[in-house]
Amino acid sequence: MSVKVRIPTQLRTLSGGAGEVTVEGSTVGEVLKALDAAHEGFAGRLFDDAGGLRRFVNIFVADEDVRFLDGLNTPVSDGQTLSIVPAVAGG
Amino acid sequence: MDFVSGLRCRECGRGYPAEALHVCDYCFGPLEVTYDYDRVADTITRERIASGPRSIWRYADLLPVSDSAPVDLGAGFTPLVRADRLAAELGLGELWIKDDTANPTGSFKDRVVSVALTKARQLGFKIAACASTGNLANSVAAHAARAGMDSIVLIPHDLEMAKVTMTSVYGGRVISVEGSYDDVNRLCAELTSEQPTWAFVNVNLRTYYAEGSKTLAFEVAEQLGWRTPDHVVVPIGSGSQLTKVDKGFKELWKVGLLDEEPSVRVSGAQAEGCSPVATAFAEGTDVIRPVKPNTIAKSLAIGNPADGWYALEAIRKSGGSCASVTDAEVIEGIRLLARTEGIFAETAGGVTIATLAKLAAEGVIRRDELVVAMVTGHGLKTVEALTGSVGPTATIAPTLEAFAEAMGDIHQRENEQPARSIR
Numbered sequence: 218m219s220v221k222v223r224i225p226t227q228l229r230t231l232s233g234g235a236g237e238v239t240v241e242g243s244t245v246g247e248v249l250k251a252l253d254a255a256h257e258g259f260a261g262r263l264f265d266d267a268g269g270l271r272r273f274v275n276i277f278v279a280d281e282d283v284r285f286l287d288g289l290n291t292p293v294s295d296g297q298t299l300s301i302v303p304a305v306a307g308g
Numbered sequence: 309m310d311f312v313s314g315l316r317c318r319e320c321g322r323g324y325p326a327e328a329l330h331v332c333d334y335c336f337g338p339l340e341v342t343y344d345y346d347r348v349a350d351t352i353t354r355e356r357i358a359s360g361p362r363s364i365w366r367y368a369d370l371l372p373v374s375d376s377a378p379v380d381l382g383a384g385f386t387p388l389v390r391a392d393r394l395a396a397e398l399g400l401g402e403l404w405i406k407d408d409t410a411n412p413t414g415s416f417k418d419r420v421v422s423v424a425l426t427k428a429r430q431l432g433f434k435i436a437a438c439a440s441t442g443n444l445a446n447s448v449a450a451h452a453a454r455a456g457m458d459s460i461v462l463i464p465h466d467l468e469m470a471k472v473t474m475t476s477v478y479g480g481r482v483i484s485v486e487g488s489y490d491d492v493n494r495l496c497a498e499l500t501s502e503q504p505t506w507a508f509v510n511v512n513l514r515t516y517y518a519e520g521s522k523t524l525a526f527e528v529a530e531q532l533g534w535r536t537p538d539h540v541v542v543p544i545g546s547g548s549q550l551t552k553v554d555k556g557f558k559e560l561w562k563v564g565l566l567d568e569e570p571s572v573r574v575s576g577a578q579a580e581g582c583s584p585v586a587t588a589f590a591e592g593t594d595v596i597r598p599v600k601p602n603t604i605a606k607s608l609a610i611g612n613p614a615d616g617w618y619a620l621e622a623i624r625k626s627g628g629s630c631a632s633v634t635d636a637e638v639i640e641g642i643r644l645l646a647r648t649e650g651i652f653a654e655t656a657g658g659v660t661i662a663t664l665a666k667l668a669a670e671g672v673i674r675r676d677e678l679v680v681a682m683v684t685g686h687g688l689k690t691v692e693a694l695t696g697s698v699g700p701t702a703t704i705a706p707t708l709e710a711f712a713e714a715m716g717d718i719h720q721r722e723n724e725q726p727a728r729s730i731r
Contacts (some may be wrong), residue, residue: 226501227333236501262334270615273336277494284598287449294481300498303331305338305614306492306511308438308546 218243222252222295223300245276247297248261258277263301273304309372311348314677315339315515318618328431328507330514333398336612338704340373349563354534356651357565364419364523370559371523372516373427378424379455384417386410386600388531390516394661398668401675404457406528406682407651413450413474414686415443415607415654420520421451421509427516428453428507435478437461437506439496441489441545441607442471443654451530460506462605463494467606470689482510485705488601490611518615521549528680529566536560536570538677541664543656544576544585547619548690551681554622567690575673576623576630577663579603579655583632585616589623590630596620603633604693605655607685621725629672633662639697640663643685650689660684 220286222238224231229284232238233256240255242248253260269289276283283291291297315324319337330339354371357401364384368374387407394404423445425436437460438444447460455483459480463472464487476482485492500511509517529536536557542550557570568691579588581603584596585731596616603607613619623630633641638655641662646652652659664681667673687694702714 223498224501225498226504227331227336229501230333262336271336273338274332275494275612280491280494282490282494282598285600300494302494303336303496304612305331305336306497306500306508306514307489308510308548308610308614 218293220248220294220295221298222248223298223303225303227303228259228262228301231256231262231278241293244289245291245293245299248293249289250277262291275302275304276300277302311343311345311351311369312372313342315577318340320692322450326432328512330512340353340491341515341519343370345559345562348444352563352565354530354565357597364422364520367523367526370526370563371423372519373423373430375426375430378422379429381412381418381450381454383422383687385527388528389508389649389651391649391681392646395642397648397667399675400668400677400679401537402678404528404532404678404680405645405649405651406524406680408524408682408684409651409653409657409686411645413443413446413448414689414730416521416524416682416684417443417447417524418451420517421447423516423520424509424513424517425451425455425457425507427511429457431507431681433505433507435460435506436459437496437499437503437508438510439489439493439508440510441609442467442475442689443607444510445472445475445482447688448476449480449482452480453478462496464489464492466693468690470691474669474689488570488663489609490598490601491634493612513671518548518552520557521552522559522684525553526560529557529560532678534566534679536566536572537680538571539573539575539673539679541575541660541667541673541679541681543608543612543617543660544578544616544630545656547585547613547615549682549684550574550576550619551615551622554626572626573628573677574622574626575628575663575667576619577660578607578630578632578635579608579638580632581605581660582609582611584611584613585619586622587631588616588630594620597616603638604639604690605659606690607654609658631663633659633666636643637662637666639693642694643698645683647688651683653683654685654690655689655693656685657683658693673707
């Protein structure tokens with residue numbers, strides 16, 4: 218599965234300035250691992266020591282928060298967009 | 309001159325310069341403004357504050373931006389009203405209402421927007437933007453107009469009519485998004501990365517914006533004669549306001565404006581249809597599970613509250629509580645405040661008053677406490693919520709006979725009805 222990942226400003230130093238990166242994977246967890254393989258450093262920013270998503274990292278698949286889906290196990294399909302979004306906003 | 313020493317991540321402690329940054333690059337934690345409190349303490353006095361403007365800007369020494377001509381419509385220094393009749397109904401002792409319906413655009417959001425746009429202008433931004441449940445939209449559009457800035461305001465499509473009109477009238481761009489507030493918020497968080505020249509007051513300017521809510525605590529203390537309350541009740545949307553009210557009281561002590569170290573119990577109020585913080589409090593967990601909101605209290609309908617965790621922490625550390633109320637109780641809360649104190653609040657105010665009533669009935673808020681309830685938005689913004697609940701007592705022909713007949717009916721009805729009570 219080829220998935221487009223949207224990168225927020227805070228992490229674009231890792232992606233060479235790119236706001237969008239395309240990687241392979243069939244679940245959210247796989248996509249994020251592939252992202253780290255392609256651009257080292259993402260895993261350290263996104264995951265806590267226990268391997269879960271950090272408290273202030275939100276991941277959206279097709280604009281839905283993966284916490285309403287199946288978290289890192291949420292399946293992704295070919296051509297879908299996954300967004301990494303800082304949680305601290307709004308209100 | 310301000311007393312800001314920089315920004316610091318609340319999670320990992322990394323420091324940043326005082327620019328348009330809101331999130332730590334490393335752990336995504338929220339950035340917090342840090343001040344040189346020793347220097348503030350050397351400068352600030354009760355007299356200096358008293359001689360300042362009758363607005364939030366009298367507390368400029370404790371705000372993250374200083375400007376001799378801030379972006380200002382007169383936010384803040386709203387009435388603190390002694391509420392004896394409401395207290396009597398609820399079995400409470402000394403109760404006060406912080407009436408923030410009296411702000412220029414009718415809600416507490418004017419406090420945060422005045423701070424955010426003053427800072428935005430200083431940083432060179434020409435465009436003001438936000439994600440809003442309505443009150444913020446009103447305030448950003450108005451303050452941007454005042455400052456001669458363009459505005460781009462994003463709102464969920466199902467907002468109350470008044471909030472849409474009160475935003476659009478100022479001439480900025482208003483984008484109605486087919487989705488919930490959380491969808492709008494996510495879109496704006498993404499837009500912030502694409503449009504770095506826009507000042508999203510509650511995204512990239514959020515660090516400064518949030519500080520404006522401290523002025524609620526500053527005013528309450530000053531208006532009580534430089535005393536702090538024993539207990540405050542604060543509505544929770546994102547949780548930012550509650551967190552900053554808690555911080556505000558502590559800062560007053562830190563810079564030497566209080567005679568005694570404050571010990572203020574902070575309690576949170578949510579609508580049952582959107583109560584992720586109240587649920588976490590009740591379950592005794594640290595995990596705030598996001599929800600899909602379904603409540604008439606749209607200004608608090610944030611299912612994924614950015615500061616939920618910090619609000620929970622402030623509530624627990626202060627010995628406060630957190631409760632949620634049904635939509636029916638929200639309406640009763642609005643009516644109770646209106647008929648006992650003459651203050652017409654929007655649905656969020658109904659949430660606060662109904663939660664106050666609930667916590668008083670449970671004995672969590674005690675009769676021997678000095679209590680302040682934050683009523684943060686005007687009822688005219690959400691009149692739809694009261695459709696079917698209030699209206700004319702009678703509709704009659706313009707004749708004396710019809711009037712007499714109607715009054716006779718009313719008399720009879722009132723004699724038959726039991727006393728109204730929210731509990």
